[in-house]
Amino acid sequence: MQRSAVELLEGLTEPQREAVAHIDGPLLVLAGPGSGKTTVVTRRVAYLIGQGIPAWQILALTFTNKAAGEMRDRVERMVPGEVPGRRGLTMATFHSFCARLLRRYSGAAGVAERFSIYDAADQRAAIKQAVKTAELSARNFTPAAVAAAISNAKNRLMTAQAYTEHAGDFYTRSIARVYRAYERVLWSNDALDFDDLLLVAARLLRDDERVRQELQERYQYLLIDEYQDTNHAQFVIAHALAAAHRNICVVGDPDQSIYGWRGADIRNILEFEEHYGEAVVIPLGQNFRSTGHIVAAADLLIQNNTGRKHKPLHTELGDGEKPVVVTCRSEHHESALIVEAFRRRQADDAIPWKDMAVLYRINALSRVVEDAFRGAQVPYVVARGTAFYDRKEVKDALAYLRLIANPNDEVALRRIVNVPVRGIGKVTIDKIELYAINRQLRFFDALRDVEAVKGLTGRAQASVQRFVTMVDSWRAGLETESGDAEVVALALAELVEQVVRESGMETLYRRSKSEDDLARLENLEELISAAAQFVPSVDESDAAVRGEDVGARRWTPAELLGAYLESVALVSDADAIDPTRGAVTLMTLHAAKGLEFEVVAMVGLEEGLLPHMRAAQSDFELEEERRLCFVGMTRAKRHLLLTRAATRAHRGLRERTIPSRFLQELPREEVTFSGQADEYGDSDAFDDSESFDEDDGSGGTRTGARSFPPGCLVRHPEFGLGRVESVMQRPKGAIARVRFHGVGIKTLILEYAKLQRAE
DNA sequence: CTGGTCATTTTTTTT
DNA sequence: AAATGACCAG
Numbered sequence: 132m133q134r135s136a137v138e139l140l141e142g143l144t145e146p147q148r149e150a151v152a153h154i155d156g157p158l159l160v161l162a163g164p165g166s167g168k169t170t171v172v173t174r175r176v177a178y179l180i181g182q183g184i185p186a187w188q189i190l191a192l193t194f195t196n197k198a199a200g201e202m203r204d205r206v207e208r209m210v211p212g213e214v215p216g217r218r219g220l221t222m223a224t225f226h227s228f229c230a231r232l233l234r235r236y237s238g239a240a241g242v243a244e245r246f247s248i249y250d251a252a253d254q255r256a257a258i259k260q261a262v263k264t265a266e267l268s269a270r271n272f273t274p275a276a277v278a279a280a281i282s283n284a285k286n287r288l289m290t291a292q293a294y295t296e297h298a299g300d301f302y303t304r305s306i307a308r309v310y311r312a313y314e315r316v317l318w319s320n321d322a323l324d325f326d327d328l329l330l331v332a333a334r335l336l337r338d339d340e341r342v343r344q345e346l347q348e349r350y351q352y353l354l355i356d357e358y359q360d361t362n363h364a365q366f367v368i369a370h371a372l373a374a375a376h377r378n379i380c381v382v383g384d385p386d387q388s389i390y391g392w393r394g395a396d397i398r399n400i401l402e403f404e405e406h407y408g409e410a411v412v413i414p415l416g417q418n419f420r421s422t423g424h425i426v427a428a429a430d431l432l433i434q435n436n437t438g439r440k441h442k443p444l445h446t447e448l449g450d451g452e453k454p455v456v457v458t459c460r461s462e463h464h465e466s467a468l469i470v471e472a473f474r475r476r477q478a479d480d481a482i483p484w485k486d487m488a489v490l491y492r493i494n495a496l497s498r499v500v501e502d503a504f505r506g507a508q509v510p511y512v513v514a515r516g517t518a519f520y521d522r523k524e525v526k527d528a529l530a531y532l533r534l535i536a537n538p539n540d541e542v543a544l545r546r547i548v549n550v551p552v553r554g555i556g557k558v559t560i561d562k563i564e565l566y567a568i569n570r571q572l573r574f575f576d577a578l579r580d581v582e583a584v585k586g587l588t589g590r591a592q593a594s595v596q597r598f599v600t601m602v603d604s605w606r607a608g609l610e611t612e613s614g615d616a617e618v619v620a621l622a623l624a625e626l627v628e629q630v631v632r633e634s635g636m637e638t639l640y641r642r643s644k645s646e647d648d649l650a651r652l653e654n655l656e657e658l659i660s661a662a663a664q665f666v667p668s669v670d671e672s673d674a675a676v677r678g679e680d681v682g683a684r685r686w687t688p689a690e691l692l693g694a695y696l697e698s699v700a701l702v703s704d705a706d707a708i709d710p711t712r713g714a715v716t717l718m719t720l721h722a723a724k725g726l727e728f729e730v731v732a733m734v735g736l737e738e739g740l741l742p743h744m745r746a747a748q749s750d751f752e753l754e755e756e757r758r759l760c761f762v763g764m765t766r767a768k769r770h771l772l773l774t775r776a777a778t779r780a781h782r783g784l785r786e787r788t789i790p791s792r793f794l795q796e797l798p799r800e801e802v803t804f805s806g807q808a809d810e811y812g813d814s815d816a817f818d819d820s821e822s823f824d825e826d827d828g829s830g831g832t833r834t835g836a837r838s839f840p841p842g843c844l845v846r847h848p849e850f851g852l853g854r855v856e857s858v859m860q861r862p863k864g865a866i867a868r869v870r871f872h873g874v875g876i877k878t879l880i881l882e883y884a885k886l887q888r889a890e
Numbered sequence: 891c892t893g894g895t896c897a898t899t900t901t902t903t904t905t
Numbered sequence: 906a907a908a909t910g911a912c913c914a915g
Contacts, residue, residue, distance in 0.1 A: 251904080392904090393903080492902070552892070703905060722904085
């Protein structure tokens, strides 16, 4: 055995070693939380390469881009530079792998070469359009409900046609109509949604023998992480690829399956052995992450789930500290208590901020927690990778880029045709649209024809013409020569800059003096520099297969733009977590999957929140909620704090809460129930000023709108100095919009907000 | 055409 | 509480 191979097996338990050294044939690794899964996966890939299997023959599919990137780095560090065939490893998410596949085999797959990828917002717009064309009431068919139904169908590889054939009742038949209309919208826009990436790729692999064979030959070794969260489409993709050589290694934990609502089918992992009779199964039960009480408590909780294979968890890290459950008065109290607890950990135990996390079931809960951390000046980051790309100005700029890349992307076109306002309003658009429908033209082609559209003002026509000329000139700029990715990336950045400038966005935001708009400008500048630094992943390159230097692939600007938009479309929240930043991480339980922290606080352990009210309907969903709780608890290495608030404001109303049933399921021997939170300190220790039971001062002196004229300076106990933008008289009382320095605009009810005039 | 006001609705998790 | 959409005055 080579020296490196020995090293790769060092310091592992027997089952871990067995998994790493497994080469040929199907392998199922049942990896409990903290069982060293990532180590096993990365070492196994390095081991395969060390055994002479060229890296480009290995395909590893992960759940997030971040996981893929980290694993690739770790593998590269483990494989010495002189090992032949160490380049060209494909490590990607299912979605990005499929996207690249579809671009490469666009002809066989029947998709446009330069298709757009629609995110949730684009999808929503397309669905709205579809509901309209299907002539259904937008009231009974909300975009969210329709989207969920369609997504469900797509995850089961059900096309609009198949769905129609199976549709029985009125509601299903109606959905079928929208589904068909939606598909027509996507089709005419040359667009695919997230589910399509999987669905079309799965059908391509299933039905096209030539493509399947080619890819089977290319990817001799297949590895799939988080296998418990794969859906049927992903199952089909994986098994089509593995059908010939059967070198498929899947890693996962049925107890951590938390994406059932997204079509994940837990049977994929439970029935793996049935699909592959000769499969080797290796359970990894030893937990190297958490101390005894945490492991025991989580293990006993998950045992309340029926129909699971019991898989005992154990740790050898000692008993450690018991998880603590605290009931707080309100969500503000809850957040303040967590900040205080984290502070102590940092001060007394010297645990750095980056090793602490607050987890919650729904994003909406992050707000109060954020406020508390900000108020206490404790550094924190909210794990929302999409947040940057969700900003209006960034989405607008990207819509321009998408329109340049894909002239048929009407969702993008409609988004920005009048942004910033350039005199192409609703009336003009409606008229041009009518013209387009009558002549069977694409919307953009109708814009080109604007002179022929009747009933438009000369002004509107001129505006449209200017817009068309502008977009055309950008497209022309794209038709330059190919080059190294780094060089072309600069051209890409130039294009982004040109778009920002010539579209008028720059002027719009620069002209304004408001801080928000200045921030917008900065975001756009960030987008430009992100484009300049964009490095496409080239793992699918044929160059690697031919044994050439992988970095030598040449890119045309158009190709690079496509790759850039694709990478932007597929970022996930978890991708944003940057451990080098010395800050507490705030994120959803879902985003926390696969991560670990010294200190973890889980908030909102209340009925309706965890388990979520939408999930409490069926036992199946309830068990998934329990697994979610299990995932959260097992993120903690040493300190686990579970909190709930006795009352919580929900949609403007304060309500009394019921403790989560999961708290009751926790064993008393393993968990400390700290009764009421008062022992953690009372009133003054925490800023509970927004609590409902607080009296609003003196009933007689109603805070009148008159005392705060627009433009006046005010002081707020929490937000500091600010300037009143506007005041509105509403039935519930006067409402002021106030811009606070460094905080932004807040809408406050004068009666309750303790505002003071400051001059 | 634009920008503001007012009313209504919203109830999860995400590639 | 916040976001969206309808409506209306300039």
